[in-house]
Amino acid sequence: MTTGIPRTSYSFGGMIMVRYKGTLHAAAIFFACLMLIPKHSALAQTDMMQMMRQRLLTTSGTAEVRVPPDQLEVRLGVEIDAATASAARQQNAARAARVISALKSLGIPESSITTSVFTIDPVRRFDTSGQQGVPPIVGYDVTNIITVRTSQLDLAPSIIDEGVRAGANRVDAVVFGLKDDAAARQTALRQAVANAQNNARTLAASLGLTLVQVQNVQAGGTGVVPPPVTFRAEALSAGASTPIMPGTVTVNATATVTYLIK
Incomplete structure (x- = not known):
């Protein structure tokens, strides 16, 4: 067995290796390091090997x-363009108030009627074609979307019809769903x-x-x-009642x- 002052020491792959005057004595140190591996790590390796052998x-x-659905959600609203933001807002507010009043007349409580979207946006466009740059503001658009939720599924046609008669000019969605799925x-x-x-x-x-x-x-x-619900936009202005079928969820x-x- 060679002894002496070590010239170099280093680690490789978790194994400490010491070189004695040109002779590398790693085996004894390697086995000593194995004794230091935590028991749970060895068990984990054993479990992994067993899993690899499993089919x-x-x-x-x-x-x-x-x-069948038990909840109805209808999103309808009013969109108004006017020369000024103030005028557009006032006209929109008056029509939206009539729409809400019409919905309440159907027996829908106020707690089931909410405003989901309200926006005031500038309307930009050129007066003539061929112009370049940023179009000037020529007016303002105000949108007020109202969401109605109810368990009375048969009210879907009436909500749309009465809402449109009261001034709604948008129906964004009719959704049949479940209160608790x-x-x-x-x-x-x-x-x-x-x-x-x-x-x-x-x-x-x-x-x-x-x-x-x-x-x-x-x-x-x-x-x-x-369930998908589709209807034609021209039905909003037609005299007949809007047919809505709930389908299944x-x-x-x-x-x-x-x-x-x-």
Whole structure:
């Protein structure tokens, strides 16, 4: 065994190495360093090796649940252009007040009627074509959007019709939804997990494998899709009542299941 004063010492890959007059004595120090590795780290490495040796099968599942809506939201409003901001605001305020009064006459409480958007914007344009630069301000546009929420789904046509008669010239959205979608989400998620399990059984059977136990389950998320509502803009000025059909709300979910197999 060579002894003497070390010339150099350094570390490499977590192992301390000392060179004695040209002879590298690393083995003993390496094993000494192994003794310093925390026990939990060694166990983690063992678990990782075991997982690498395991045979796993991962499948995904989807589900879609359709439920009737129980909440209606209508966004309608008044948009006014005038030469001055003050004039546009005053005209808009008068018409918006009539719209709100008409909505209340339908039995909708004031607490269910809110102002969701209010803007005053300058209107810029050139008087003639071919002009360049920043267009001058020729007027002002004032927009007041009112949101109505109610559980009376059959009021949708009346809200639009009476609102337009009172002065509304915009209908931005008609949305049928759910007050509480938690139950529907849970149902969709359970069905998505069941679908993933059925897919795993089908794959295992076709490949001659056996499902031992569930190793991991992950929820991919859930989503709520309201039914689409469309209507023609010219219906706002027509004499007939606006037909609105609520349809159904779609709640979807995805899930991933990993099985230990043999």
